[in-house]
Amino acid sequence: MEKDALSGIMKKDYSKNNTISINLxxxxxxxxxxxxxxxxxxxxxxxxxxxxxxxxxxxxxRYNDEIKKFFNEVLxxxxxxxxxxxxxxxxxDKKVEYLNLKKxxxxxxxxxxxxxxxxxxxxNNLPDKNTRIPVFASKILGNPHGFxxxxxxxxxxxxxxxxxxxRKSPKNxxxxxxxxxxxxxxxxxxxxxxxxxxxxGIKDNGQEHDGMKGFSKANEPLYLTIYNLSNIxxxxxxxxxxxxxxxxxxxxxxEVAEKCKIKDFPMVCTYGQVKLAGIILLDLLxxxxxxxxxxxxIDPEGMQIADKLKNRYGKxxxxxxxxxxxxxxxxxxxEISDERLNKLKTIKNMKDLCVNIEKNKKTAYEExxxxxxxxxxxxxx
Numbered sequence: 487m488e489k490d491a492l493s494g495i496m497k498k499d500y501s502k503n504n505t506i507s508i509n510l511x512x513x514x515x516x517x518x519x520x521x522x523x524x525x526x527x528x529x530x531x532x533x534x535x536x537x538x539x540x541x542x543x544x545x546x547x548r549y550n551d552e553i554k555k556f557f558n559e560v561l562x563x564x565x566x567x568x569x570x571x572x573x574x575x576x577x578x579d580k581k582v583e584y585l586n587l588k589k590x591x592x593x594x595x596x597x598x599x600x601x602x603x604x605x606x607x608x609x610n611n612l613p614d615k616n617t618r619i620p621v622f623a624s625k626i627l628g629n630p631h632g633f634x635x636x637x638x639x640x641x642x643x644x645x646x647x648x649x650x651x652x653r654k655s656p657k658n659x660x661x662x663x664x665x666x667x668x669x670x671x672x673x674x675x676x677x678x679x680x681x682x683x684x685x686x687g688i689k690d691n692g693q694e695h696d697g698m699k700g701f702s703k704a705n706e707p708l709y710l711t712i713y714n715l716s717n718i719x720x721x722x723x724x725x726x727x728x729x730x731x732x733x734x735x736x737x738x739x740x741e742v743a744e745k746c747k748i749k750d751f752p753m754v755c756t757y758g759q760v761k762l763a764g765i766i767l768l769d770l771l772x773x774x775x776x777x778x779x780x781x782x783x784i785d786p787e788g789m790q791i792a793d794k795l796k797n798r799y800g801k802x803x804x805x806x807x808x809x810x811x812x813x814x815x816x817x818x819x820x821e822i823s824d825e826r827l828n829k830l831k832t833i834k835n836m837k838d839l840c841v842n843i844e845k846n847k848k849t850a851y852e853e854x855x856x857x858x859x860x861x862x863x864x865x866x867x
Contacts, residue, residue: 495520553591560602569606572650583649590638597638605642608633613670616716622671663762675712680764681736681755683707683743687718705749712763721770723752728775729866730754734782734791738852738859746860748867759791778803779866781859784813784843784850785822786829793833806862807855808836816854822847
């Protein structure tokens, strides 16, 4: 029926068309030659649907006015609070954070308003001492899961923290843990740990940490959690060494610890990707004047770990074994996929080694370098 009606008005057969496209000006001309002469298409549609007809331009302007009003209301309610100035900047800058908020607005503006106020409440009440996230959320929102990552309030809270800290939103759980820790918030302070040996801690009260001292005197490795490290003011070595050997893999760490002639030399094992406990301990070591020597796998993931540490500690960290000679001597038969090789593009240091890896497409594991690591540690003592 619609095709027949349009065919009659436009004097053109549309019966075989799957879709029909008509110039509105021509349609209006044809309409003026019917009994509807004098009426505009807009008026006809308005009366038929009993509602206003607006153009795309008008619709867009109406949307912009509504969202502007929405955020102005949020700002007014947060006026005279700590969060106000940076929240206003987020809205005014209209960058990625604002675009994310718009996305949430389009989904459910009522939920967004509640989540915004909850996130702002969290930012306005950041703790001045280490506090576990569920405890913090319970205190601030009355719900221990209020700032969970899956919740909108939690997502916006993390986005705001990242913005305040001048960094991009965390890409993984370790980056999130690090961000939270900077603002005295803990996700998990007991299972996040670092393996070390011959490192002693000095607590906030100036006394030695008995546990760390005991393991050091027994010449045994120990795991330190974030909880253990939270009250450590600084670190030292019983023999006053100011260097530390850091290794990526636990088997390498234990071989070096057992076979090195220097039994009391400070050592750390990151156990692969460096967790927050590892960052805390390495920060303490550097702040105490220790020089870090780092060894790890020569593959894209191992290179990323080394690169991240070098970027963080700069001149306070030197690589051991991340060179062309070591790579070619220890090269394995394990091939590296193109997908993994792409990770090398993010590396800022060791560019020549990256070229070699891309050329050979093979890994070189830290385990093949144990003997040289032992010899190197003995020269450091």
